[in-house]
Amino acid sequence: xxxxxxKSIESKWQKSWEKxxxxxxxxxxxxxxxxxxxxxxxxxxxxVGHVRSNTAMDVVSRKRRMQGYDVLYPIGWDAFGLPxxxxxxxxxxxxxxxxxxxxxxxxxxxxxxxxxxxxxxxxDTTDPSYYKWTQWMFLQFFKKGLAYKAAMPINWCPKxxxxxxxxxxxxxxxxxxxxxxxxxxxxxxxxxxxxxxxKLLEGLGALDYIPQAKVQQENWIGRxxxxxxxxxxxxxxxxxxxxxxxxxxxxxxxxxxRRELVARGRSVQVPALPETDAPDILRQVAHVxxxxxxxxxxxxxxxxxxxxxxxxxxxxxxxxxxxxxxxAGFMTPPSKRGEESIRRNYEKTFDWRFDVxxxxxxxxxxxxxxxxxxxxxxxAEADKLQTVFGGRIVDFTAKEPHICGNQEPExxxxxxxxxxxxxxxxxxxxGATYMVVAPxxxxxxxxxxxxxxxxxxxxxxxxxxxxxxxxxxxxxxxxTGVALLGVRAVNPATGEDIPVWVADYxxxxxxxxxxMAVPAHDARDFAFAHAYDLPIRKVVTGPSGxxxxxxxxxxxxxxxxxxxxxDSGRFTGMYSEKAKPEIVKDVRGRARxxxxxxxxxxxxxxxxxxxxxxxNCEKCGWVPVxxxxxxxxxxxxxxxxPRDDGQSPLASVESWVRTKCPTCxxxxxxxxxxxxxxxxxxxxxxxxxxxxxxxxxxxxxKLKYFMPVDWYNGGMEHTVxxxxxxxxxxxxxxDIGVVPAPEPYRKRTSHGMVLAEGGVKMSKSxxxxxxxDDIVKQYGADTLRLYExxxxxxxxxxxxxxxxxxxxxxxxxxxxxxxxxxxxRGSDKDLEAAVTRLVKKAGEDIETMSFxxxxxxxxxxxxxxxxxxxxxxxxxxxFLLVLAPFAPHIAEELWREVLGNKK
RNA sequence: GCCGAGGUGGUGAAAUGGUAUACACGAGGGACUUAAAAUCCCUUGGAGGUAAUACUCCGUGUGGGUUCGAUCCCCACCCUCGGCACCA
Numbered sequence: 002x003x004x005x006x007x008k009s010i011e012s013k014w015q016k017s018w019e020k021x022x023x024x025x026x027x028x029x030x031x032x033x034x035x036x037x038x039x040x041x042x043x044x045x046x047x048x049v050g051h052v053r054s055n056t057a058m059d060v061v062s063r064k065r066r067m068q069g070y071d072v073l074y075p076i077g078w079d080a081f082g083l084p085x086x087x088x089x090x091x092x093x094x095x096x097x098x099x100x101x102x103x104x105x106x107x108x109x110x111x112x113x114x115x116x117x118x119x120x121x122x123x124x125d126t127t128d129p130s131y132y133k134w135t136q137w138m139f140l141q142f143f144k145k146g147l148a149y150k151a152a153m154p155i156n157w158c159p160k161x162x163x164x165x166x167x168x169x170x171x172x173x174x175x176x177x178x179x180x181x182x183x184x185x186x187x188x189x190x191x192x193x194x195x196x197x198x199x200k201l202l203e204g205l206g207a208l209d210y211i212p213q214a215k216v217q218q219e220n221w222i223g224r225x226x227x228x229x230x231x232x233x234x235x236x237x238x239x240x241x242x243x244x245x246x247x248x249x250x251x252x253x254x255x256x257x258x259r260r261e262l263v264a265r266g267r268s269v270q271v272p273a274l275p276e277t278d279a280p281d282i283l284r285q286v287a288h289v290x291x292x293x294x295x296x297x298x299x300x301x302x303x304x305x306x307x308x309x310x311x312x313x314x315x316x317x318x319x320x321x322x323x324x325x326x327x328x329a330g331f332m333t334p335p336s337k338r339g340e341e342s343i344r345r346n347y348e349k350t351f352d353w354r355f356d357v358x359x360x361x362x363x364x365x366x367x368x369x370x371x372x373x374x375x376x377x378x379x380x381a382e383a384d385k386l387q388t389v390f391g392g393r394i395v396d397f398t399a400k401e402p403h404i405c406g407n408q409e410p411e412x413x414x415x416x417x418x419x420x421x422x423x424x425x426x427x428x429x430x431x432g433a434t435y436m437v438v439a440p441x442x443x444x445x446x447x448x449x450x451x452x453x454x455x456x457x458x459x460x461x462x463x464x465x466x467x468x469x470x471x472x473x474x475x476x477x478x479x480x481t482g483v484a485l486l487g488v489r490a491v492n493p494a495t496g497e498d499i500p501v502w503v504a505d506y507x508x509x510x511x512x513x514x515x516x517m518a519v520p521a522h523d524a525r526d527f528a529f530a531h532a533y534d535l536p537i538r539k540v541v542t543g544p545s546g547x548x549x550x551x552x553x554x555x556x557x558x559x560x561x562x563x564x565x566x567x568d569s570g571r572f573t574g575m576y577s578e579k580a581k582p583e584i585v586k587d588v589r590g591r592a593r594x595x596x597x598x599x600x601x602x603x604x605x606x607x608x609x610x611x612x613x614x615x616x617n618c619e620k621c622g623w624v625p626v627x628x629x630x631x632x633x634x635x636x637x638x639x640x641x642x643p644r645d646d647g648q649s650p651l652a653s654v655e656s657w658v659r660t661k662c663p664t665c666x667x668x669x670x671x672x673x674x675x676x677x678x679x680x681x682x683x684x685x686x687x688x689x690x691x692x693x694x695x696x697x698x699x700x701x702x703k704l705k706y707f708m709p710v711d712w713y714n715g716g717m718e719h720t721v722x723x724x725x726x727x728x729x730x731x732x733x734x735x736d737i738g739v740v741p742a743p744e745p746y747r748k749r750t751s752h753g754m755v756l757a758e759g760g761v762k763m764s765k766s767x768x769x770x771x772x773x774d775d776i777v778k779q780y781g782a783d784t785l786r787l788y789e790x791x792x793x794x795x796x797x798x799x800x801x802x803x804x805x806x807x808x809x810x811x812x813x814x815x816x817x818x819x820x821x822x823x824x825x826r827g828s829d830k831d832l833e834a835a836v837t838r839l840v841k842k843a844g845e846d847i848e849t850m851s852f853x854x855x856x857x858x859x860x861x862x863x864x865x866x867x868x869x870x871x872x873x874x875x876x877x878x879x880f881l882l883v884l885a886p887f888a889p890h891i892a893e894e895l896w897r898e899v900l901g902n903k904k
Numbered sequence: 905g906c907c908g909a910g911g912u913g914g915u916g917a918a919a920u921g922g923u924a925u926a927c928a929c930g931a932g933g934g935a936c937u938u939a940a941a942a943u944c945c946c947u948u949g950g951a952g953g954u955a956a957u958a959c960u961c962c963g964u965g966u967g968g969g970u971u972c973g974a975u976c977c978c979c980a981c982c983c984u985c986g987g988c989a990c991c992a
Contacts, residue, residue: 791928860928
């Protein structure tokens with residue numbers, strides 16, 4: 002027999018398998034779907050890390066075929082992405098051309114390793130016939146209101162000039178270039194993944210994912226149960242605007258007035274009046290009475306129907322308010338006797354008689370605004386109002402409303418009514434000794450003129466906003482903040498006045514952006530209170546109710562566990578768990594679930610991605626491109642550089658941008674943002690089931706047969722982002738009825754990374770990249786496959802060690818040699834027992850991904866054979882079947898050429 | 905800080921309550937060869953010890969515990985890696 006020569010046998014069998022179509026999924030029988038993460042075809046070529054996970058799933062797939070399953074083990078290219086675009090920038094080679102070249106290399110390399118992919122189902126995310134359906138799916142999100150555009154403080158990488166998803170900017174560092182990330186306001190398309198937070202969390206339960214993947218997804222979703230509690234903020238006045246009936250012509254006046262007042266730091270309250278076709282005035286009055294605080298600081302500006310509501314409410318007060326401002330001209334004045342009805346449709350449903358005496362008594366200072374620009378309103382109306390209610394008349398014009406503004410300086414102190422916080426510990430409410438708002442909180446700008454230390458506050462807020470998120474959290478977690486002097490809040494449980502601070506340890510993007518601080522029972526508040534000498538009040542103690550006995554210390558020691566309430570009014574003595582809902586109820590809070598998960602920033606200002614298939618029309622707004630016009634293909638461009646204004650290079654292709662509105666046929670402009678990399682990879686596993694379909698992304702029958710994926714192996718680095726996105730995507734498609742099950746992957750495992758020798762990352766610049774081609778050339782594909790399975794536990798990161806390759810190569814040589822001592826006659830009890838053990842051991846090890854021990858079992862078996870003079874044929878055949886999934890070429894050669902089997 | 909995984913020869917690592925270090929690499933010695941490579945055989949945790957490859961003791965991060973028996977189970981601690989990180 003010849004020497005073992007992998008080169009001569011491997012390509013022979015690869016061609017033979019391809020010709021016989023052994024790895025094609027048939028679409029009938031007992032199905033099995035093995036999936037690996039489809040590679041990004043980089044210019045570097047195949048990484049030995051790809052080989053590790055592809056071999057593992059190849060072993061599983063080959064085993065399943067031997068067990069009689071119809072196996073789908075597909076491959077494709079996740080080919081959109083920055084490296085290709087950057088390559089285009091550097092060299093001018095178009096991304097299409099570069100992608101073609103790279104996928105050709107990958108395909109050749111993968112085929113040389115003998116992976117049993119179903120090559121007839123190859124997909125490519127950059128192929129218009131593929132991204133047509135990515136765009137189609139985006140439109141489904143859009144139509145269901147799950148895609149929306151919002152001005153967001155986004156993570157902006159100044160180096161790459163690109164907006165990043167939160168996930169890509171983790172730790173304040175750009176996922177791509179490693180540089181710092183800053184914040185920028187930018188209109189972005191968003192996908193409402195938060196609407197699926199609960200489903201994505203619940204769905205995890207029944208799945209066979211490695212525990213780490215589940216935990217990481219749970220943490221990322223970050224569900225917490227708590228309550229929203231309102232704190233009253235005490236300031237000097239209360240400024241209330243009451244608008245008119247929904248169609249009333251106050252569109253300009255009140256919104257303007259509101260803006261003006263807010264801009265000056267006045268707090269404005271606009272109670273939402275119920276809008277019914279036949280306005281129920283009394284209900285509206287009741288609503289106002291419930292939501293407005295009427296006291297000597299209150300100023301009411303009322304307009305149209307709001308005037309009626311205001312007068313009715315004032316009529317019933319016991320104490321006067323500060324001031325009533327009535328906008329005249331929209332209300333027929335009552336008669337001198339004050340008992341006449343008001344015109345039009347109101348009179349049938351409501352008794353319009355007013356107690357003028359009571360109103361004069363309670364209204365405080367009365368101001369009547371007269372709109373001199375409205376010819377429809379007789380100037381006399383204001384006079385009549387004045388006759389009835391007294392006060393003075395101020396002329397203004399709705400076209401120049403600033404006149405009114407100028408008339409108003411005396412009304413200037415105001416109050417924002419409530420500051421709402423989210424807390425998971427309402428049981429500690431009695432210990433809330435101060436409040437903190439995030440630097441972004443609108444309360445600050447609203448109240449700024451009322452704050453005595455304006456400059457200090459402004460400086461702090463500006464500094465906080467200028468910092469990146471990383472800088473804010475990096476600084477040793479040292480807490481900083483500034484008190485809003487002149488602003489106080491009321492603890493709804495104790496009725497006590499407490500100070501309000503601004504501090505950047507409170508995040509603007511989570512909960513309500515404001516907290517109640519309970520320094521005795523929260524580590525962060527504790528640290529802050531110590532830094533600024535704020536009062537610390539202990540209201541929860543350990544389970545025995547005694548600080549000392551429970552080792553939770555005195556009032557100056559942090560205890561952030563739950564326990565028995567102390568100094569908490571009628572809740573004293575209650576356990577935290579019981580007290581939580583009762584306290585929430587007592588202060589009219591609302592139970593609330595919060596998620597850490599944020600919506601998915603789906604826009605990229607880049608060239609090499611799927612164009613977002615929407616058109617902006619001046620008349621119709623954002624309009625989807627009709628399905629028959631999909632795909633919206635990428636136009637050819639000369640320059641791939643993102644524009645300095647942050648827009649995608651597509652924005653410079655005027656002929657492409659300019660289009661017609663699909664709805665009104667008027668002039669319109671295309672969206673120039675493209676989709677992120679995650680889009681195409683969020684559904685590729687569906688396309689594999691029916692990759693050439695032109696009428697749908699896949700035939701429902703084929704989806705039903707192949708889905709879900711039975712076993713999905715991928716990198717640990719994708720267990721949060723890609724896995725969560727694609728699960729979300731699939732859940733959504735399930736909800737609109739186009740995929741058969743909500744969860745796409747039944748089982749998920751992860752492979753460890755393959756590092757270079759010495760345990761560092763492989764990189765071109767370090768010159769330590771192992772090229773699979775070289776290994777195949779020197780030792781053959783079977784040896785590389787075996788080495789990567791044998792190098793260590795599959796889920797563990799491991800450093801490449803070229804010296805160890807010879808071990809598995811020698812093993813294969815010994816296998817080759819052992820074939821010579823196979824004898825058709827005779828039997829051997831020892832070897833029969835040994836091969837039986839091997840079948841069991843290797844079979845089990847494949848299922849648990851213990852490929853290294855499966856191989857060591859084979860080595861032990863071969864060593865046993867070497868000690869014998871002959872190996873019985875029946876034993877040998879069973880061994881070759883075990884070897885075949887791991888080292889298919891040599892196994893096939895020995896099975897067919899040496900033993901003479903036909904199949 | 906929180907969550908998760910882990911710590912065993914010179915190296916990659918086996919063993920999940922019952923002979924610790926399987927399998928492989930490396931190293932040392934030997935056979936074959938004019939020689940080298942390749943291949944094959946032997947040795948290879950540490951210390952002591954013998955004529956001997958007998959025998960003795962120690963040994964799975966550290967300290968305790970449970971058990972006839974612990975790398976494995978329990979408690980405390982140290983260290984490494986991964987994830988999250990002021991999420992109220």
